[in-house]
Amino acid sequence: MGKQVTEMLKGTLEGIVLAILSGRSAYGYEITAWLRDQGFSDIAEGTIYALLIRIEQRGLVDVEKVPSEKGPPRKVYSLNAQGREYLEEFWRTWSFLTERLEQLREGGK
Amino acid sequence: MGKQVTEMLKGTLEGIVLAILSGRSAYGYEITAWLRDQGFSDIAEGTIYALLIRIEQRGLVDVEKVPSEKGPPRKVYSLNAQGREYLEEFWRTWSFLTERLEQLREGGK
DNA sequence: CTCAGCTATTCAGTGTTGCTAGATACCGGT
DNA sequence: ACCGGTATCTAGCAACACTGAATAGCTGAG
Incomplete structure (x- = not known):
């Protein structure tokens, strides 16, 4: 996809990752693969890792290092209470955003 | 509102303004006031002006200078063919984004 | 054994975007 | 002359996603 999606992802990608983690714990590589699967x-690659570090530093997720049979150890992230709140x-x-945009979409056509 | 909205607006604010202009021509001050009215x-102030200049330089809008009775001349923007396409x-x-997020929202709870 | 390929993470540098804060300018009323 | 409302512009800043590369562990082919 193009530049449009890139700019729109700013701010939402973080929510997307948190939403994924609200269902189950996961690690970076896994999340990236899943997102690609979903059409993103x-x-x-680097974007997800940077984002994970960011939300870790903000205290929204807990991290656990888990050895992998197929490569270097995984950093498994799980949403904590503060993360759920966020x-x-x-x-x-x-x-709020979708409501405003839905209105605009209908009004504009 | 907070930082969340600010980041989410990146990429969407442009679309919002274009959507507004698809209904009727408008100038910066007017658009800002309308957005504030809508809950943004x-x-x-400066954000909208910068955005308008950007989309003008990309050729998505046409501009006309119109004298105002109440202050300095207005720059009235209207969406052109390229803008409609965009x-x-x-x-x-x-x-695309809303569909993915809707899925995540339902799946996650 | 070595090398390619998959798994898995990290990092420096870049571009786009919205915000902050202030300047500039035109006009009417006090 | 001054203030407030209208109207636009600008420089500097922070946050975020992308690029491109490096690092590291494991497995199977040659």
Whole structure:
């Protein structure tokens, strides 16, 4: 996809990853692969890792190092209480945005 | 509102403004006031002007200087053919994003 | 044994975007 | 003359996703 999606992902990608982690724990490589599967064809490898470090430093996730049979150890992330709170706020903000845009879409055509 | 909305607006604010202009021509001050009215309480004055200049330079809008009775002349922007095309692509990208997020929201709870 | 290929993470540098904060300018009323 | 409302512009800043490369562990082919 193009530049449009890249810019739109700013702010939402974080929510997307948190939402994924709210269902189950996961590690970077896994998340990236899943996103590509879902059609986010051009999400860069590095982007997810940087994002994970960011949300870790903000205390939204807990981390556990787990050895892998197929390569270097995995850093498995799981959403903690603060993360869940933040995710809820994310959904509220997202709802606000979608409502406004839905109105615009209908009004404009 | 907070930082969340600020980051989420990146990429979408442009689409929002284009969507507004698809309904009627408008100038910066007017657009800012309208957005504040719609609940985007903290969209900065300068942000809209910078955005308008950007989309003008990309050739998505036409501009006309119109004298005002109440102050300096207005720069009235209107969406052109290229802008409409770009707006449609924006809606497609937006739909893609909302679908993925809707899935995540349902799956996660 | 070595090398390619998959798994898995990290990092420096870049571009785009919205915000902050202030300047500039035109006009009417006090 | 001054202030407030209208209207636009600008420089500097912070956050975020992308690029491109490096590092590291494991397995199977040659």
